[in-house]
Amino acid sequence: MDEIASITDTNLTETQFFNRRDEINILSNLLISTEFNSAPTILLTGIRGVGKTALIKKIRNKFEREYLVVDIDLSRSSAYQQKNLTRASMIKIIYDSIIRSSKEFGLKTISNQIEKYFKTKNFKIDKLLSYEHIPIPIFESEDNYERLAEFVMELPQKIYEDNNDKIKGVFIFIDEIQLIKDLGDELNGFLWYMRSFIQTQKNVAYIFCGSMSLKDSLINDLNGNKGAFGGRMLTIEVQPFSKKTTENYIKSMRRNIQLDHGGFERFYKCTRGIPYYINIFAKYLPENLTLSENNISELFKDSIDYLAIHFVYMWSKLTFQEQKIIISLLENPKKRIEVANSLKVTSGSLNRPLNRLLDYDLIEYANDKYQITDPIFGYWLKNSYEKNGIYPFRSI
Incomplete structure (x- = not known):
């Protein structure tokens, strides 16, 4: 087998991409129906690090020769990075991604179609640039947003209709x-707007992929009874590896990692079968030694800063009050009033920080209580306190 996959690597080789046959078969069978005018809308969820992005890249690579596959990663968009995500910037992200994917596939006729559209629809265009022979409109104002948005949302279906001799359908992957x-x-409003176009398209499948549990409020906004898609989305949750799959994965690695029964049980408890954590921790373990439960416990503490690297970054971005809320939840879940009492503040003053922590997916709300979403985050904070006698409030 190849070396263990890098913690940031999503383009995995056949041997690095372990398991997920059931998910691949389910998604493939659903997406194939796009060719026959029955395109699905899919919500692919799962906790961070479970392998969703690697999975959708695997699916994308499987279909990209016969279908136009549009890959949209919101985390990589300049609008998100510059904290300027608006309805208009979302439309631009979608437009740019469609154009890029069409060019890569070799659909040359799209440039003529787009140029004709902008010239005949009486848009107020400051100038019309050309990128790789694809017209890129620069508007002098936002007066044209509604008509531009309508054009962009209808574009995938139009591309299929103009190129159905070259492609079997269009897949729009929206990651993060x-x-x-x-x-x-x-x-x-934007979700309802998207839905108004998606529900009428016959040869365009949409796959929304995100790091969130089924308790996330966005799930309800998307697919709840009163959500934009009102239960019409097919929801697929990517689960962590089972104990047996984790054991087989470790055995398949090139590195000779040896665990006795207690050592494996502790390893699985630490990583919870999440591939991201399995890969990081496995890289940290010594080879050619039989590791016991105690060995794994000590090595886990030593490697916690690596396992929690994402949370270390997130923690540094939190306000002092948000950090205090997290600390209050370390030992057990709490109701809002209990969090307020522990911080000696009013319950109403916690609205904004709690909502921000929920949006960051650092905490979740279940059974009328707030709790830390990922135990690794809690382990890191507790370990920091054990080593330093204080939580890292000011600097990391």
Whole structure:
């Protein structure tokens, strides 16, 4: 087998991409129906690090020769990075991604179609640039947003209709969909707007993929009874590896990692079968030694800063009050009033920080209580306190 996959690597080789046959078969069978005018809308969810992005890249690679596959990663968009995610910037992200994917596939006729559209629809265009022979409109104002948005949302179906001799359908993958919550008050309206076009398209499948549990509020906004898609989305949750799959995965690695029964049980408890954590921790373990439960416990403490690297970054971005809320939840879940009492503040003053922590997926709300979403985050904070006698409030 190849070396263990890098913690940031999503383009995995056949041997690095372990398991997920059931998910691949389910998604493939659903997407194939796009060819026959029955395109699905899919919500692919799962906790961070479970392998969703690697999975959708695997699916994309499987179909990209016969279908136009549009890959939209919101986390990589300049609008999100610059904290300027709006309805208009979302439309631009979708437009740019469609154009890029069409060019890569070799659909040359799209440039003529787009140029004709802009010239005949009486848009107020400051100038019309050309990128790789594809017209890129620069508007002098936002007066044209509604008509441009309508054109962009209809574009995938039009591309299929003009090129059905070259492609069997269009797949729109929107990764890191949880980041769309940055739209704030515009979120609900934009989701309903998207749905109004998606529900009428016959040869365009949409796959929304995000790091969130089924308790996330965005799930309800998307697919709840009163959500934009009102239960019409097919929801697939990517689960962590089972104990047996984790054991087989470790055995298949090139590195000779040896665990006795107690050592494996502790390893699984630490990583919870999440591939991201399995890969990081496995890289940290010594080879050619039989590791016991105690060995794994000590090595886990030593490696916690690596396992929690994402949370270390997130923690540094939190306000002092948000950090205090997290600390209050370390030992057990709490009701809002209990959190307020522990911080000696009013319950109403916690609205904004709690909502921000929920949006960051650092905490979740279940059974009328708030709790830390990922135990690794809690382990890191507790370990920091054990080593330093204080939580890392000011600097990391």
